[in-house]
Each structure stands twice: as C-alpha cells, then as structure tokens.
Amino acid sequence: xxxxxxxxxxxxxxxxxxxxxxxxxxxxxxxxxxxxxxxxxxxxxxxxxxxxxxxxxxxxxxxxxxxxxxxxxxxxxxxxxxxxxxxxxxxxxxxxxxxxxxxxxxxxxxxxxxxxxxxxxxxxxxxxxxxxxxxxxxxxxxxxxxxxxxxxxxxxxxxxxxxxxxxxxxxxxxxxxxxxxxxxxxxxxxxxxxxxxxxxxxxxxxxxxxxxxxxxxxxxxxxxxxxxxxxx
Amino acid sequence: xxxxxxxxxxxxxxxxxxxxxxxxxxxxxxxxxxxxxxxxxxxxxxxxxxxxxxxxxxxxxxxxxxxxxxxxxxxxxxxxxxxxxxxxxxxxxxxxxxxxxxxxxxxxxxxxxxxxxxxxxxxxxxxxxxxxxxxxxxxxxxxxxxxxxxxxxxxxxxxxxxxxxxxxxxxxxxxxxxxxxxxxxxxxxxxxxxxxxxxxxxxxxxxxxxxxxxxxxxxxxxxxxxxxxxxxxxxxxx
Numbered sequence: 137x138x139x140x141x142x143x144x145x146x147x148x149x150x151x152x153x154x155x156x157x158x159x160x161x162x163x164x165x166x167x168x169x170x171x172x173x174x175x176x177x178x179x180x181x182x183x184x185x186x187x188x189x190x191x192x193x194x195x196x197x198x199x200x201x202x203x204x205x206x207x208x209x210x211x212x213x214x215x216x217x218x219x220x221x222x223x224x225x226x227x228x229x230x231x232x233x234x235x236x237x238x239x240x241x242x243x244x245x246x247x248x249x250x251x252x253x254x255x256x257x258x259x260x261x262x263x264x265x266x267x268x269x270x271x272x273x274x275x276x277x278x279x280x281x282x283x284x285x286x287x288x289x290x291x292x293x294x295x296x297x298x299x300x301x302x303x304x305x306x307x308x309x310x311x312x313x314x315x316x317x318x319x320x321x322x323x324x325x326x327x328x329x330x331x332x333x334x335x336x337x338x339x340x341x342x343x344x345x346x347x348x349x350x351x352x353x354x355x356x357x358x359x360x361x362x363x364x365x366x367x368x
Numbered sequence: 369x370x371x372x373x374x375x376x377x378x379x380x381x382x383x384x385x386x387x388x389x390x391x392x393x394x395x396x397x398x399x400x401x402x403x404x405x406x407x408x409x410x411x412x413x414x415x416x417x418x419x420x421x422x423x424x425x426x427x428x429x430x431x432x433x434x435x436x437x438x439x440x441x442x443x444x445x446x447x448x449x450x451x452x453x454x455x456x457x458x459x460x461x462x463x464x465x466x467x468x469x470x471x472x473x474x475x476x477x478x479x480x481x482x483x484x485x486x487x488x489x490x491x492x493x494x495x496x497x498x499x500x501x502x503x504x505x506x507x508x509x510x511x512x513x514x515x516x517x518x519x520x521x522x523x524x525x526x527x528x529x530x531x532x533x534x535x536x537x538x539x540x541x542x543x544x545x546x547x548x549x550x551x552x553x554x555x556x557x558x559x560x561x562x563x564x565x566x567x568x569x570x571x572x573x574x575x576x577x578x579x580x581x582x583x584x585x586x587x588x589x590x591x592x593x594x595x596x597x598x599x600x601x602x603x604x605x606x
Contacts, residue, residue, distance in 0.1 A: 165428070166426070183428075183456070184428060184456045185456045186456050186457065195497055238382075240408075243430065244428075244456065244498065245496075245497040245498055246457075246497055246498070247456045247457075247498075275381060275382050275409070275410050276410065276426065277426065277428070278409060278410065278424055278425075278426035278427040278428055278523065279409070279428070280382075280397060280408040280409055281382035281383070281408055281409070282382070282383070282406075282408065283382060283383030283406075284381065284382050284383050320383070321383060322383045322385070322406070358381070359381050359384070362381045362410050363379045363380075363381060363410075365410075366379045366410075366412075366425060366580045
C-alpha cells in the first residue's frame, strides 16, 4: 500500500500553518517565537558579552554558543527529562554551524553571543523551528548578518516526497526518511543538511530542490515578523 | 543602469536586496555584494540620490574615540577605575585620566569615584581587540550625583538628540531638566521638579519606542504639552 494520503490530510507539498513574532522576551537583546504546526520554538539572544571561561576566548572574533532544549512538558504527555542530553548537545552544535555563516562576529573579539532555544511544544521539525527562531532573534538583536537563515524539513515515505514532516509521519510504521535543511535565502547556500533514513541520489537531489523552496516560504514569515515590530 | 528595489524610509531585514547596479553607494548597515546592495540589519532605508543608507533600529553599542558616554564604576584597581557602560568589555580609566586635578600615586581611588558611582566620561582609545580607555579629564566630565539614569537603545541616540540638538533641547526646556545623552544609550536626567523629571523620562522613552516614525518632533511636543499642561497651572480648554 503506497502512502497516498498524508496522516494529517495535508497535500504532499503543503507546509503546516506558521506563526512568528519577535521581541517577545524584553530582557533579551533579541528574541523571537516561531511556530509551525504544533511545534513552537522560542529563541533568546544575549550578547555580545564577556566570555568565561577565558580559554574559550578567540582574539580574532566573538564565538557563538547555542543551547537547544526541549521543555519538560513539550512532548505529548511523557515528561522530558530536564538537562542536556547527547541529542540536545548535537542539535546545539548543528544549530551553531547553521547560523555562523550568516553572522559576522569579527567586530567583537573575545566575546560570546549566547543563543538560547527552548521548545515549548514539539511535533517534529524542532531543530528547524529552533534555527528559524534563532535567526530572527539575532536579527532582532541588531547583529549585522549577511542574510537570515531559514530552516525546514522534507522527507520520504514509501518513496513519496513529503514537505514539513510531522511527528506521526516521522514515526510511520513502514519507515520514513527525514531531511532537515537550513538555507540562507538570498544566495541559496545550505548551512544545515542532515538525513535520517534512506534515499537515492536522485531522490535526495529532488528533495533538496523542494526543501529550498519551502525555506523561501519560511523566509517570508520571518521577514514579516521582523518588519511587523516597526509597523507605524 | 540600476534599479532601487525598496522605497525610502521603508523597514528592511538582513539579506534583503535594496538596489541593483553599480551606480549606487551603500552606507550604514548596507553593503555591496557584486551587483547588489544588501541590508545587513533590521533598519530603515534612507535614499538620497545614489546613496542608500541603512540606519539600524536596534544596535549593540560599539565605542569609538571621542564618544561621550555615561557609565557606572564597577571595580577599582591599583591605578585605574573600571567602568560598565553597556559594552561587553569594561572601560578603564587610568589614574592620570581620572580628573583635571592632580591625583597622587598611592591615593585612595575610591575617595574620588567609588564603586557604584555613575560618571560622564569620554572614550579615549579603543584597541584592536576592543579594550576601551576612558577619561574624565575634560569639560563637563564628572561624577553624577543627583538625578536618574535610564537606558535607551544606542541606535536611537541621534533621534533623541535631534538635528542640531533640536529634540533634546526641546525636552530640556519644556521640562526644565538637565539631560546628558551618552552615545552608549545611557541617559542622565535631573530636574528640580521631580514630576517634570519623570515627564522628561517618559518623553525620552517615547522617542526610543517611536524612533522610526516621521513627524516625531511634533508628536513629542504634543505629548509634553499635554503632560505639562496641568503641572504649570495652565488649564487646557477641551
């Protein structure tokens, strides 16, 4: 039986409903919320600020530190154990790598820019929602950026390409391939590409083209949210 | 031949293409990448002829030589004071730069400026890795004793001061307060009438939140007239 209809009834190229807002955490230098479907990510940026421990300081440029975390109530009922896990440490690391190409931290040697990402509610696509929110928060904080970073996921179920994979689809009994991707919209440069599953070279190539188009849709939402703060 | 892709005074976000073509010159937060002029920050675009200038709406303060800033003494070393002023490094005031008067070596520095004191200082030098030297030697540079300190975004400082200091002079005159606006966004306000002092603070906060609006000077003037109307005993007929 081929996967002919998506579990939540969406079209195969349909993204879940999105919402975004910036400046929601007044204490932070910059902040943003990004919601896609039921996944809600909050990002807060503090910096540049003095970096401790000193041995981490880089005299050429500031460093970026990302902290990805899922809140204890963010899952579907079972309590998420608090504190960093191997998964959250890895996601923090890939988030840093996804955001760094857009930033220019050479103006702030020996400093750190801390980006905190918290998932309020999770329904797959959390690392992408986190990166999307973090990019908005960095722009909100006034950092000079070459571009924003927009992130989304595509996937394959039974060889059918799906856009914006949901949690149920990620755990589909017959197997699923999940491809999170992050991109700088103006140049189309990819800053994150991961794959969890199997795909042929052609499938992956097609998936990336479609994913880039999805990221452009995410970018529109980010732009609107950043501009909305300064509407007359 | 090129093309401008955005309207004057429009809000822009990082990565947005502002203009295409070699005729145009980027300024402020706008930069050139091959044929395109691109925004690097969230801000307002000012187009004047071929110059495309991006003015940021929210910025981290970057000290430069000659800036007058307000800071708070955070630490005292053997020959220097260390001052927090909203930058990620503290500013250092050397013994020799502490005052127009002579300060002898070995003197108790806290007798001059103690931890917790606010000072108006000038940025003397910023090193390659952003270590900042400040000085209190100069006209008007001193410890602040009375009044209140508020913090606004450094990007809004030019707006608060206004063209030829028109905006800040209006606020000062109408509220009868002394005001010093630091380039770092820290502002000192002091008035004999505490109610008018609070109104001056409200006016400055208003400029901070509405800096992207045109006609702000009139808006602030109306705001002050309304708030001060009752205070000076003049009844408003509505």
